[in-house]
Amino acid sequence: MSTAPTQVEPQTTIPPSFEGDFALPGEFPLEAGGVLRGASLRYALYGEVNTARDNVVLVCHALSGSAQVHEWWPAIFSAQGLVDPEKDAFLGINIPGSCNGSTGPSCINPASGKPYRASFPLVQIPDIVHSQALLLDSLRIDRVKLAIGASIGGMQVLEWAIQFPTRIARAVAIGAAPLGAMGLGLNHLQRQAIMLDPAWKNGEYSPDAPPRHGLALARELAVCSYKSGELFCQRYGRKPDRSGEDPWQDAGLSAGRFDVSGYLDHQGEKFNRRFDANSYLAITRAMDLFDPTRGYATPSQAWGRIRARTTLVGISSDWLFPPADVAAIAKQITAAGAQCEYRELVSNHGHDAFLAEPQALLEILRA
Amino acid sequence: MSTAPTQVEPQTTIPPSFEGDFALPGEFPLEAGGVLRGASLRYALYGEVNTARDNVVLVCHALSGSAQVHEWWPAIFSAQGLVDPEKDAFLGINIPGSCNGSTGPSCINPASGKPYRASFPLVQIPDIVHSQALLLDSLRIDRVKLAIGASIGGMQVLEWAIQFPTRIARAVAIGAAPLGAMGLGLNHLQRQAIMLDPAWKNGEYSPDAPPRHGLALARELAVCSYKSGELFCQRYGRKPDRSGEDPWQDAGLSAGRFDVSGYLDHQGEKFNRRFDANSYLAITRAMDLFDPTRGYATPSQAWGRIRARTTLVGISSDWLFPPADVAAIAKQITAAGAQCEYRELVSNHGHDAFLAEPQALLEILRA
Numbered sequence: 001m002s003t004a005p006t007q008v009e010p011q012t013t014i015p016p017s018f019e020g021d022f023a024l025p026g027e028f029p030l031e032a033g034g035v036l037r038g039a040s041l042r043y044a045l046y047g048e049v050n051t052a053r054d055n056v057v058l059v060c061h062a063l064s065g066s067a068q069v070h071e072w073w074p075a076i077f078s079a080q081g082l083v084d085p086e087k088d089a090f091l092g093i094n095i096p097g098s099c100n101g102s103t104g105p106s107c108i109n110p111a112s113g114k115p116y117r118a119s120f121p122l123v124q125i126p127d128i129v130h131s132q133a134l135l136l137d138s139l140r141i142d143r144v145k146l147a148i149g150a151s152i153g154g155m156q157v158l159e160w161a162i163q164f165p166t167r168i169a170r171a172v173a174i175g176a177a178p179l180g181a182m183g184l185g186l187n188h189l190q191r192q193a194i195m196l197d198p199a200w201k202n203g204e205y206s207p208d209a210p211p212r213h214g215l216a217l218a219r220e221l222a223v224c225s226y227k228s229g230e231l232f233c234q235r236y237g238r239k240p241d242r243s244g245e246d247p248w249q250d251a252g253l254s255a256g257r258f259d260v261s262g263y264l265d266h267q268g269e270k271f272n273r274r275f276d277a278n279s280y281l282a283i284t285r286a287m288d289l290f291d292p293t294r295g296y297a298t299p300s301q302a303w304g305r306i307r308a309r310t311t312l313v314g315i316s317s318d319w320l321f322p323p324a325d326v327a328a329i330a331k332q333i334t335a336a337g338a339q340c341e342y343r344e345l346v347s348n349h350g351h352d353a354f355l356a357e358p359q360a361l362l363e364i365l366r367a
Numbered sequence: 368m369s370t371a372p373t374q375v376e377p378q379t380t381i382p383p384s385f386e387g388d389f390a391l392p393g394e395f396p397l398e399a400g401g402v403l404r405g406a407s408l409r410y411a412l413y414g415e416v417n418t419a420r421d422n423v424v425l426v427c428h429a430l431s432g433s434a435q436v437h438e439w440w441p442a443i444f445s446a447q448g449l450v451d452p453e454k455d456a457f458l459g460i461n462i463p464g465s466c467n468g469s470t471g472p473s474c475i476n477p478a479s480g481k482p483y484r485a486s487f488p489l490v491q492i493p494d495i496v497h498s499q500a501l502l503l504d505s506l507r508i509d510r511v512k513l514a515i516g517a518s519i520g521g522m523q524v525l526e527w528a529i530q531f532p533t534r535i536a537r538a539v540a541i542g543a544a545p546l547g548a549m550g551l552g553l554n555h556l557q558r559q560a561i562m563l564d565p566a567w568k569n570g571e572y573s574p575d576a577p578p579r580h581g582l583a584l585a586r587e588l589a590v591c592s593y594k595s596g597e598l599f600c601q602r603y604g605r606k607p608d609r610s611g612e613d614p615w616q617d618a619g620l621s622a623g624r625f626d627v628s629g630y631l632d633h634q635g636e637k638f639n640r641r642f643d644a645n646s647y648l649a650i651t652r653a654m655d656l657f658d659p660t661r662g663y664a665t666p667s668q669a670w671g672r673i674r675a676r677t678t679l680v681g682i683s684s685d686w687l688f689p690p691a692d693v694a695a696i697a698k699q700i701t702a703a704g705a706q707c708e709y710r711e712l713v714s715n716h717g718h719d720a721f722l723a724e725p726q727a728l729l730e731i732l733r734a
């Protein structure tokens with residue numbers, strides 16, 4: 001069921017030493033009250049777990065990522081100072097709800113014998129983290145030396161640090177915070193775009209006729225939110241589409257595009273080759289609902305549970321997870337008595353800087 | 368054909384002294400090469416044109432506005448210092464392509480006897496301004512004392528100042544500049560949203576079955592771009608929808624919304640009651656293509672034509688028309704030898720501040 005990209009640049013091909021599926025308990029209870037039955041997690045292990053079982057780095061992925069860390073974040077393997085690629089083991093775990101190997105909307109619901117599709121239960125970040133903790137139990141990893149992730153991956157790291165304080169030695173969350181109103185609104189519109197596509201059929205589309213146009217539109221809007229206006233201006237400006245279209249021509253419905261629109265459409269098309277619309281709906285909801293202090297009497301009670309040495313990284317041009325929101329959390333964690341430092345990645349790449357500028361990110365983390 | 372809002376707050380009801388339709392010449396030539404046949408402009412005049420015919424204020428409207436200035440920008444009538452509401456006459460002109468009275472996609476194409484719909488020719492900002500100049504000719508108004516507008520209205524003002532330098536004594540353009548790559552991309556996605564709605568039918572929808580969902584989604588995305596993240600956070604934060612929906616409940620396809628999403632959906636619904644999807648497509652294209660220096664050997668040649676005392680206003684939190692872009696134009700105009708000052712409206716309302724904070728705007732303009 002994996003639809004992760006298989007094309008990998010030669011220099012980034014560091015194959016996992018082990019890939020497998022971990023079966024969750026028959027009935028895995030969920031935050032929202034339901035259960036996930038007969039579910040499994042796809043995971044990938046890179047390198048060897050040492051005898052002390054204390055050399056594991058947990059790498060949490062973002063919305064469209066996968067357990068195959070070497071495919072989407074090869075730079076993490078060269079994070080000298082943070083990790084030792086020669087001696088450390090890296091663990092990537094696909095999140096439930098995804099379409100990259102773990103149980104998600106495209107999988108068979110054992111209760112009905114049919115794919116879940118739109119009936120996939122609501123999976124939240126705490127559910128994801130609890131499922132990962134069970135996998136770590138099965139691997140006899142009591143404590144990871146580092147949990148690191150960006151975006152939804154960073155949400156998992158923060159949730160881990162609060163829920164399982166003794167199991168994380170060091171935590172690094174990049175461009176992650178409870179989503180603000182603008183982000184909530186944009187996620188809502190992305191889901192509307194998918195549901196507007198007549199091919200969506202209330203989620204009951206067949207795998208060979210998915211809501212391509214709706215998913216493309218959702219992705220294109222997301223891409224806008226992952227980038228900065230400044231970067232777009234530098235890259236595309238007001239240039240016409242590079243394939244030769246002319247926006248100034250009166251061509252009616254086939255009006256010529258500007259370059260940025262051609263770029264966005266290309267991103268939308270590419271995304272259709274590797275992602276599923278119902279998974280997109282499921283994971284953006286998990287993203288919306290992330291708030292690790294919810295359910296505690298005060299936010300300070302939640303943040304104060306953290307025992308990991310924690311680093312939060314804000315990205316200067318990120319308007320989906322504004323750096324001020326990330327810095328405010330770092331301040332709250334420190335105020336709650338836990339150990340947290342805030343660092344800012346100065347980049348005009350927007351939220352995507354964690355993927356687009358890995359070297360700059362690593363330099364900041366090493367500092 | 369007017370679908371402009373008819374509900375007006377009592378204190379803003381300053382009815383026009385005259386409303387009418389101005390017939391453009393039988394064949395009105397367009398920038399892109401075609402012609403608009405048998406077209407007309409809806410206009411509204413407030414107050415009386417004096418004997419010298421030199422007391423007219425031209426008020427240019429934005430995307431969804433109309434000739435009925437008192438309905439969408441009542442504050443302009445109290446712009447003491449800029450205008451004298453007792454002595455000045457105000458002229459509002461609906462732009463061709465709109466659905467608020469002037470010829471647009473819903474009107475009959477004399478060549479076919481059927482509505483234009485998606486075949487409405489490409490109308491650009493220079494076309495709009497040229498058509499307005501013909502209306503001014505017919506009213507025997509050689510020169511306006513002030514041309515003022517925001518957003519697409521401000522684009523018209525800049526185009527007026529360049530195309531007809533001697534006909535504008537003073538020009539005020541607010542939150543207007545050639546759209547940057549982010550704005551071009553977002554407009555592209557808004558058009559995609561309309562065209563994704565199966566009710567759109569390549570533009571050939573009937574007036575009683577328009578692409579409501581697509582137009583709503585387009586409007587909701589536009590509303591995000593008209594507001595600032597900071598304003599959204601203050602107003603909506605992470606609160607659940609005020610009607611009592613619970614985002615944390617596992618309610619499947621009828622998942623509860625956050626407050627910001629309820630607000631956006633409400634804006635989308637409201638917009639459907641007053642705007643037409645094909646007009647939206649037409650006017651966002653005009654917005655994309657605006658570049659008043661296009662066709663000149665250098666931008667300086669275009670800006671140097673300006674003779675009006677010009678004021679450009681940038682809005683501090685506007686990310687659709689970033690204030691730096693507006694300030695850069697003011698600098699270019701000055702460098703080209705024309706008279707231009709830049710003022711910044713400090714507001715967290717985003718692009719919409721010209722409507723949301725009229726008093727602050729007027730204070731800046733009076734300074």
